Amino acid sequence: MFWGRIMATSALDWTVAAACRGSExxxxxxxxxxxxxxxxxxxxxxxxRICAVCVVREECLSAALERHESYGIWGGLSEFERRSLTRx
Numbered sequence: 001m002f003w004g005r006i007m008a009t010s011a012l013d014w015t016v017a018a019a020c021r022g023s024e025x026x027x028x029x030x031x032x033x034x035x036x037x038x039x040x041x042x043x044x045x046x047x048x049r050i051c052a053v054c055v056v057r058e059e060c061l062s063a064a065l066e067r068h069e070s071y072g073i074w075g076g077l078s079e080f081e082r083r084s085l086t087r088x
Contacts, residue, residue, distance in 0.1 A: 012063070019054035020047075029072040044078055051076035 015021065020028060028047045030040060051057055051073065061075020065086065070079055077085070 014056040014059035047073040
């Protein structure tokens with residue numbers, strides 16, 4: 001084990017160290033398909049603040065990109081931000 005990092009032995013071992021673990025899922029995913037823009041932006045800001053201090057943020061983002069996650073905040077990025085990464 002390295003300082004502040006967990007060595008993964010399987011593809012999802014990083015999830016045990018995720019800062020979002022135990023958080024309410026609606027922070028990272030919209031619970032309402034008719035969510036107002038202002039509410040979505042505030043929810044995403046909160047999720048991204050959690051991601052910003054996460055020690056496995058890179059692993060989370062990589063997993064989301066590999067699985068082509070279409071919804072939610074993963075590794076500090078929204079689905080739109082992740083899509084722009086894959087187009088570049």
